[in-house]
Amino acid sequence: MDPMPKIVGAVKTRTFKKGVHPTDYKAFTNAEKIEYPPLPDNVFIPLQQHIGEPGRPLVSPGDEVKTGQCVGRSDKYVSSPVHASVTGKVKAITTLPHPVGARAQMVHIQRTGEDEWDLLPVPEDWRTEPLENLRELVQEAGIVGLGGAAFPTHVKLSPPADKAIDAFILNGCECEPYLTADHRAMVELAEKILTGMGILMRVLGVEKGYIGIETNKPDAIEAMRACCTRIGLDVPVIPLQTKYPQGAEKMLIQAVLDRKVPAGGLPMDVGVIVNNVGTALAVTEAVTEGKSLVQRIVTVTGNGINTPKNVMARIGSPFSHLVDCCDGLKEETSQVFMGGPMMGIAQFDLAVPVIKATSGIICTTDSISEKGKTLPCIRCGSCISACSMNLLPTRLARLTEMKQLEAAGELGIDHCIECGSCAFVCPSQIPLVQWIRVGKYRLSQLN
Amino acid sequence: MTEKDNRKDPSCNDREEAERKEASPPDPRLLIISSSPHQFGPGSVPKIMWSVVGALVPAAGMAVFYFGLRALWMIFVCILAAVATETLINRLRGVSLSIPDGSAVITGLLLALTLPPSFTFSGGALGAVFAIAIGKQVFGGLGYNIFNPALLGRAFLQASFPVQMTTWTLPNTARFGETDAVTAATPLGQFKFELLLTDHLDLLLGNVGGSLGETSAVAIIIGGLYLLLRKYADWRIPAGFLSTVFVLGGLFWLVSPNQYPDPVFHLLSGGLMLGAFFMATDMVTSPITPRGSWIFGVGAGLILIIIRLYGGLPEGVMYAILLMNAFTPLINRYTAPRPFGEEAA
Numbered sequence: 131m132d133p134m135p136k137i138v139g140a141v142k143t144r145t146f147k148k149g150v151h152p153t154d155y156k157a158f159t160n161a162e163k164i165e166y167p168p169l170p171d172n173v174f175i176p177l178q179q180h181i182g183e184p185g186r187p188l189v190s191p192g193d194e195v196k197t198g199q200c201v202g203r204s205d206k207y208v209s210s211p212v213h214a215s216v217t218g219k220v221k222a223i224t225t226l227p228h229p230v231g232a233r234a235q236m237v238h239i240q241r242t243g244e245d246e247w248d249l250l251p252v253p254e255d256w257r258t259e260p261l262e263n264l265r266e267l268v269q270e271a272g273i274v275g276l277g278g279a280a281f282p283t284h285v286k287l288s289p290p291a292d293k294a295i296d297a298f299i300l301n302g303c304e305c306e307p308y309l310t311a312d313h314r315a316m317v318e319l320a321e322k323i324l325t326g327m328g329i330l331m332r333v334l335g336v337e338k339g340y341i342g343i344e345t346n347k348p349d350a351i352e353a354m355r356a357c358c359t360r361i362g363l364d365v366p367v368i369p370l371q372t373k374y375p376q377g378a379e380k381m382l383i384q385a386v387l388d389r390k391v392p393a394g395g396l397p398m399d400v401g402v403i404v405n406n407v408g409t410a411l412a413v414t415e416a417v418t419e420g421k422s423l424v425q426r427i428v429t430v431t432g433n434g435i436n437t438p439k440n441v442m443a444r445i446g447s448p449f450s451h452l453v454d455c456c457d458g459l460k461e462e463t464s465q466v467f468m469g470g471p472m473m474g475i476a477q478f479d480l481a482v483p484v485i486k487a488t489s490g491i492i493c494t495t496d497s498i499s500e501k502g503k504t505l506p507c508i509r510c511g512s513c514i515s516a517c518s519m520n521l522l523p524t525r526l527a528r529l530t531e532m533k534q535l536e537a538a539g540e541l542g543i544d545h546c547i548e549c550g551s552c553a554f555v556c557p558s559q560i561p562l563v564q565w566i567r568v569g570k571y572r573l574s575q576l577n
Numbered sequence: 578m579t580e581k582d583n584r585k586d587p588s589c590n591d592r593e594e595a596e597r598k599e600a601s602p603p604d605p606r607l608l609i610i611s612s613s614p615h616q617f618g619p620g621s622v623p624k625i626m627w628s629v630v631g632a633l634v635p636a637a638g639m640a641v642f643y644f645g646l647r648a649l650w651m652i653f654v655c656i657l658a659a660v661a662t663e664t665l666i667n668r669l670r671g672v673s674l675s676i677p678d679g680s681a682v683i684t685g686l687l688l689a690l691t692l693p694p695s696f697t698f699s700g701g702a703l704g705a706v707f708a709i710a711i712g713k714q715v716f717g718g719l720g721y722n723i724f725n726p727a728l729l730g731r732a733f734l735q736a737s738f739p740v741q742m743t744t745w746t747l748p749n750t751a752r753f754g755e756t757d758a759v760t761a762a763t764p765l766g767q768f769k770f771e772l773l774l775t776d777h778l779d780l781l782l783g784n785v786g787g788s789l790g791e792t793s794a795v796a797i798i799i800g801g802l803y804l805l806l807r808k809y810a811d812w813r814i815p816a817g818f819l820s821t822v823f824v825l826g827g828l829f830w831l832v833s834p835n836q837y838p839d840p841v842f843h844l845l846s847g848g849l850m851l852g853a854f855f856m857a858t859d860m861v862t863s864p865i866t867p868r869g870s871w872i873f874g875v876g877a878g879l880i881l882i883i884i885r886l887y888g889g890l891p892e893g894v895m896y897a898i899l900l901m902n903a904f905t906p907l908i909n910r911y912t913a914p915r916p917f918g919e920e921a922a
């Protein structure tokens with residue numbers, strides 16, 4: 131599972147240890163330009179789209195709202211405000227199915243016309259603006275990590291004083307199969323992304339920046355390099371071996387800087403902050419245009435959709451709206467998930483809204499029910515060779531099954547990043563990462 | 578992302594949801610829900626097992642070439658007995674049939690290849706029944722056994738029929754017919770008891786006395802390399818096993834070349850090649866950790882040299898591997914890798 135590094139030019143491409151090589155299926159959309167579909171007639175803005183406290187609604191049914199107007203927020207620091215993504219009228223504040231599971235409170239807005247923007251006050255020049263203002267702007271704009279975790283970006287931009295940050299990595303790996311949102315953004319919107327990177331680096335006071343991109347996106351590597359030269363930004367674009375989970379923070383840091391984030395630690399413990407290219411794009415739009423995070427690029431793809439596309443989708447658009455913009459599902463489509471196939475969440479209802487973390491909507495005609503039945507573990511060790519966190523997935527799953535949670539804890543079950551590589555490689559089709567998730571949850575309930 | 582439990586919220590009413598559905602009518606189809614990952618690699622247990630069977634074809638072919646059609650019949654009888662036993666026990670346990678996973682076929686085939694050419698068919702069948710019933714199914718079937726079932730079956734036959742299990746015939750003499758076979762010692766036996774060294778080329782090709790599928794080192798290496806390339810066997814195990822035998826055997830030989838055989842002879846003779854590539858690498862009974870695989874291979878090599886040079890028997894591959902099988906849980910326990918980022922701490 132750890133083959134020789136591929137050679138690009140004369141240089142070995144960097145990578146992390148272990149990991150897996152899923153078929154990437156990116157050809158569906160990696161040459162499709164980002165499209166701007168018609169605005170949805172109704173949007174449903176969940177009050178929680180991020181890690182941390184959910185917001186409280188700031189509007190009531192009947193209120194008129196403008197695009198970019200804040201409709202929900204919390205007083206807590208680790209939280210992020212949410213904004214109206216269309217101009218219209220608040221129809222209701224209600225509890226509806228949320229794409230990450232269960233139900234959640236959402237603001238239902240009925241669109242009444244074209245966009246009227248409620249813009250944030252933008253600085254004259256972000257290069258001279260006080261850092262505190264920029265940080266606040268990022269917070270007000272509701273920016274969270276758009277790679278999938280949705281951690282509030284302003285928190286990441288405020289490392290404790292005792293953590294000296296000396297490097298910034300822009301994450302352009304997009305290691306999940308199918309997804310091409312970041313890829314297309316780098317090809318088409320390189321300058322905006324690099325501006326965002328500049329803003330983030332300035333806020334953090336970091337001199338050294340790096341851009342990590344997997345080698346399966348040669349045009350993105352080329353575009354970002356060309357743009358760096360054009361605007362005179364001195365940051366190296368580092369081609370990384372195409373391997374999953376290359377985009378996981380700890381793996382990316384190991385590949386780019388050869389630093390190891392301590393177990394249970396954060397990137398800032400080794401002086402690094404990582405941000406996704408989508409996040410950098412959102413930062414630019416907030417700081418230079420005053421636009422809150424009301425839209426993001428979503429890859430609508432898979433063999434189950436009629437016309438796979440990359441679309442600039444408004445947050446809160448029902449999945450069904452985007453599916454319709456891509457000419458609908460095929461007859462035999464049996465699964466739809468949000469995010470990539472390795473960590474994405476299966477959906478049963480296409481009325482759920484796009485949230486800030488929706489990097490893709492993948493529609494497939496295959497289903498796991500067609501996979502062979504689960505066989506006993508034959509102790510082949512494939513999961514161990516795949517686990518980039520150096521864990522023993524088969525043992526952890528077994529211990530969870532046997533309810534020996536303390537033993538699983540001692541073996542480091544909490545360090546699992548739930549990338550799914552173990553279940554991906556298991557020849558016995560054992561739901562390894564699924565058991566580990568259960569184990570982590572049960573262990574947290576014990577403590 | 579953490580999700581607040583909203584079920585206690587009474588505002589989760591049907592009217593709202595009906596209105597929303599009206600606003601964006603849902604697709605009426607039923608979608609399948611599963612927990613990620615939703616994409617899977619190409620590996621499967623049957624693929625691994627049937628590849629092992631395929632990788633044993635060259636060795637089985639050489640067995641038939643050197644020892645005649647009787648070898649083919651022996652292979653057939655052992656596989657049949659193994660499959661029949663597995664089926665019967667599946668039925669008794671009320672579990673689904675496990676023949677398609679291919680593991681029972683491997684056990685029967687491997688057992689046949691370790692038997693002397695003139696061994697009785699009924700004895701072979703008995704060994705296969707023992708291998709499956711006591712070596713595997715008693716523990717719970719595939720994945721749960723501690724010892725390599727084929728080797729356990731062979732150990733049972735060795736204990737039950739010590740004379741027949743050490744009566745060897747020379748190749749070619751019995752080809753394509755059951756004419757009288759010429760009894761002869763194996764190269765290891767000749768060395769142990771007569772200090773006779775066999776030609777290396779004959780050892781490599783397999784033109785020597787020995788178990789059906791063990792004589793031709795080259796056929797086994799071809800199959801073994803295929804398994805290593807497909808990653809269906811951990812390369813560390815044969816690497817550790819063979820290099821330990823080579824180095825240790827070489828040391829003894831350097832010290833006293835008249836008393837001890839040369840290291841290449843060690844490598845090519847007896848059941849070492851078959852054992853190192855096909856028995857020691859049995860996934861179920863070997864360690865799951867990379868470091869553990871090294872320990873397993875080196876340990877088996879050590880035990881083998883001790884048995885070959887100091888034991889009462891000329892050959893010890895079977896016991897070397899079975900003993901290391903017993904150590905496997907312990908090895909696994911002490912070679913668990915440290916989680917990422919904890920190694921340095």
